[in-house]
Amino acid sequence: MYLRSWLSRLCRGLSSPVGRTTPPGWGSLSRNVVLSSHRRIPELSSFVVRTNTCGELCSSHLGQEVTLCGWIQYRRQNIFLVLRDFHGLVQVVIPQDESSASVKKILCEAPLESVVKVSGIVISRPPGQENPKMPTGEIEIKVKTAELLNACKKLPFEIKDFVKKTEALRLQYRYLDLRSFQMQYNLRLRSEMVMKIREYLCNLHGFVDVETPTLFKRTPGGAKEFLVPSREPGKFYSLPQSPQQFKQLLMVGGLDRYFQVARCYRDEGSRPDRQPEFTQIDIEMSFVDQTGIQSLIEGLLQYSWPKDKEPIMIPFPSMTFAEALTTYGTDKPDTRFGMKKYLKRKDIESIRQFATDHFNQEVLPIFLKANRNWNSTVAKFIMEEQRLELARLMETQEEDVVLLTAGEHKKACSLLGKLRLECANLLEMRGVVLRDPKLFSFLWVVNFPLFLPKEENPTELESAHHPFTAPHPSDIHLLYTEPKKVRSQHYDLVLNGSEIGGGSIRIHDAELQRYILATLLKEDVKLLSHLLQALDYGAPPHGGIALGLDRLMCLVAGAPSIRDVIAFPKSFRGHDLMSNAPDSVPPEELKPYHIQVSWPTDSEAEKSSLNQSHHLEN
């Protein structure tokens, strides 16, 4: 019987209760994203009809004649108008004199969100009317000429309140949602961070950006790959889940250091917070070991980390898979927090209920009183000696709460790991900030098992990650005797409890690769004959990693969903709510591809719709 606890062994540091950071507004965009760089400031008005952006104007522009283009954000009593562009807001004074009647007419009659061009002089706001909250709050524009570039029809809602709308509405009118400060901030932050990642890889470390095909061939076990019918009857391309094979072939081809910001595809049906197409920072190096890849990634993240966030410290801590499971009950621990004594009795009840409902598993709470005695129904079954030993192992302190459970190791650990997060949710609902959104806790998880028993048939093995992962050098001999015990050279990068990257040292020995594929995994090696042959012809030792860019940006931007860091995301059912993709195709357009639709029978359709609604509930 295993007794596990996640309490107390964790770092006890708990961030002092602070509020969420104030949500940033248009001002922050000007200050942080666009101008934060220590590099040359980009020319934001080159090649276009404006002289300046709205957001950049300040007292140093006083007296200058400027031409601005933007959207009418709002208007006050036909006297002031606030003009918005991607860079910020500026106040425009609508002229009231007779000679400017036509200008006034344009600016007063144009509906909100219309696009206008105005020219005028930058002047000081009258004393007392400055707005210190607005980056351009010291000045305003005295307009001379105005032109209506495009009038806006009545909107289905106001832009500024957009984020409060349902997400479906936001996705349907994505082009309006993109005008919000938050979406502008997220997309610009993403672009800037990716640019710095590229600089680090290309300019600092000689990586070569190579584009690999997405119209490829089925990979073994590639059940989640989208198919693309070709014009040859019965022949299909497949959209691969990653450029894994190509990046290894590039190493065999002597490219030495490859990277790509790669579009990948995964057809998992409906899954919340997953996208059928996603982007990864894909990296591969020759003559490298695990430490080399880890140092590369630590340097990469430090170099590209946004200047308006807390700087990150490297190297990142590392933990074995076994330790992560035992201590945190998960292979992606959120190491921002330990646990302290904020739980109430009724919380414990709800946690026990959660465990029973979701895992069909009993949990026993132990309340440690001031005298360290156990206040628990379990106390009487445990001898004093065991109790002291447990207290020592778990480093319990006065007034700690310990949750005990029994069962199969992995299952028991996973349950306690989930409960730990559930406790965090409970405490945060009560205003205790356990997971500081400004804190970024990176962690390497290493020494994963190379194989797992197949879920449908536990006597057979499947790769814990993918079949090209190299075994741990100390465990190679076990491949031929006890393959289940072999650890791999796979590593995961975890940030605040989310897996944001994973990689491995690959097998470069053709014989070893054949043995693992054919003998241990019983895969059809014919589908991979090109890769096996490549390993025969002088493949260098190599390894790599892929970072999930969408999830990384979601965490960095502090966004609630990866959909908030993607310009045009799909809904969780894989729909584009704006254009209504996927869509029907007339049968004659299917002919060149030699396919036809197999319409489901009524009973099948009903079953499938039941599955859909089941997904919806989850």
Added chain:
Amino acid sequence: MYLRSWLSRLCRGLSSPVGRTTPPGWGSLSRNVVLSSHRRIPELSSFVVRTNTCGELCSSHLGQEVTLCGWIQYRRQNIFLVLRDFHGLVQVVIPQDESSASVKKILCEAPLESVVKVSGIVISRPPGQENPKMPTGEIEIKVKTAELLNACKKLPFEIKDFVKKTEALRLQYRYLDLRSFQMQYNLRLRSEMVMKIREYLCNLHGFVDVETPTLFKRTPGGAKEFLVPSREPGKFYSLPQSPQQFKQLLMVGGLDRYFQVARCYRDEGSRPDRQPEFTQIDIEMSFVDQTGIQSLIEGLLQYSWPKDKEPIMIPFPSMTFAEALTTYGTDKPDTRFGMKKYLKRKDIESIRQFATDHFNQEVLPIFLKANRNWNSTVAKFIMEEQRLELARLMETQEEDVVLLTAGEHKKACSLLGKLRLECANLLEMRGVVLRDPKLFSFLWVVNFPLFLPKEENPTELESAHHPFTAPHPSDIHLLYTEPKKVRSQHYDLVLNGSEIGGGSIRIHDAELQRYILATLLKEDVKLLSHLLQALDYGAPPHGGIALGLDRLMCLVAGAPSIRDVIAFPKSFRGHDLMSNAPDSVPPEELKPYHIQVSWPTDSEAEKSSLNQSHHLEN
């Protein structure tokens, strides 16, 4: 009757006959690609087990202990071995003393193209044995230790002669072909140039790199779009030919300046020198006009132009579509050359035959003798006065040859344009270099027609480019009266006779867009309702361009085919010869997508195979 000539009106400058530039070798890679940058030199050996690259070693490293990893390129009498990595070649001295017997064994027994790690001291070559053709030719490595990292099986051919093999073999063993100097050079040049393009756009001009979806919805007339079945019966995504709609929607969303190195898809069946997936530098800006986009692109190309090529001069010359057709007989003139007097009588016969065979069109040659008299069968039908007028118009000089033809304007012009290139081929076969491969002649072609008569039904119109192209401001009134006469705000960028980019100012007025789509083009506007609606809600004036990256890199690298600047290209029939994609898929894997294969009947299959062989002949 039109009389057209392409001779003499062209710039008469002809580059002096020079040989092709010497093909570069491994030395050039070290000198030009990797180290040419004025920026910080990348660290090429960070994070890995080597201390240096093979290619970088020179006399400044004398006495240093180095560790190198690479492939055995060749071996001489078991005394010398040349080691190769991506950066170049270095000579390794195999130790001959008894105490190094194991090192000698490793280095002498490993087959060529095996991967080894060697450590040793950089020493001077003995006087007289330096190799000035080799960048590392002053030094060699006195080896202390050696390790065989991976042995190479017998290769199907020698790597160094690879480029002489058939292209099919190169594509089948692409991972070996990539080890050639030329492929390393091409892929690294591409990566470097794209990086500089990004720096120019992001860091210098504030563009935002936004990724747009590739799983999208059919576009009107999108017959060349690949389909991707979804898990909903009868519903398909489509892989778009370009992010056109998304980039316009980003402008409506206020993104202001967008770019993306975008993967695009076009299913044209078998076409030589086309790829089913290709890459374009995709750009869109708000509040810009044609001049703005042109200046942006000129700056972009100048900034990113490789340092080892002749610098390019900006601004690029510009020519209207009408002028290009009249003068060069094409909308993508190669302006590197005029035409001079190298043609022989028998050439003229072969040109007349070419015209008859390919265009069913008669061509009359006129040979201008020293006294400017016409030596031509046509001479007697043309009056002295007309002859003088023609000579003046065509700016003929002594000993010019003029080719005349008659017929419908566009057809006659196209024929003469083709003949001009045919003459250039003839002359170059004779050793006259008309098209200097070191010369890069850019040209803007502007003022295209907005519509063309549909080929299958000339009374109906279709877009000359795409339906979002804005009409020329001077021609808007003609939209309602004589739409065929409307010129567009489309522009093409031509380099050495190849179209490498195209773009336009877009329609931002919803009413105009609806009129063109529904009334003039008779398209189903429902497929585009999201875009039309977006134009209603405050769309800014905007325009953009897309550069074809594969073709641009092909021209810059001087490669014979775009396949030489793509790591893993498809064959012209759309096959991946290495992995054998597209491939068959078992029926059960089609089930989740609700499709089945419609196997063609025998007679259909025969017809289709006839079509294929027809394509092969072309």
